[in-house]
Amino acid sequence: MNTINPDKLHNSKWTAVQPRNKEKHFIVTQLLRNEEEQVVEVVIEAIHSNREAILAWQDLKDTSAWKMGWK
Numbered sequence: 001m002n003t004i005n006p007d008k009l010h011n012s013k014w015t016a017v018q019p020r021n022k023e024k025h026f027i028v029t030q031l032l033r034n035e036e037e038q039v040v041e042v043v044i045e046a047i048h049s050n051r052e053a054i055l056a057w058q059d060l061k062d063t064s065a066w067k068m069g070w071k
Contacts, residue, residue: 002068006031006039006057014044014060015067023048025070031057 014026023046030043032054042057060066 002061002063002066004057004061009039009042009057009060012068013070015069015071017063017065017067021049021051023051 009028010031012028014028016024016026025047026044027047028042029045029052031039032041032043034040039057041054042060043052043054045052
């Protein structure tokens with residue numbers, strides 16, 4: 001399991017373990033926060049297609065789905 005500080009995720013790079021639609025490398029482009037200013041979700045952008053997706057930042061902890069950096 002990846003250890004992550006959610007406040008430092010902005011502009012971090014990620015690799016999908018099982019790429020879909022040739023989308024393997026992603027970058028975190030935005031942190032979405034709640035009323036208490038805690039990070040609850042992130043916006044990730046696929047480098048290949050520029051498609052954006054929103055996911056809970058905790059999903060990036062799952063090493064069976066995500067690897068830190070571009071591998």
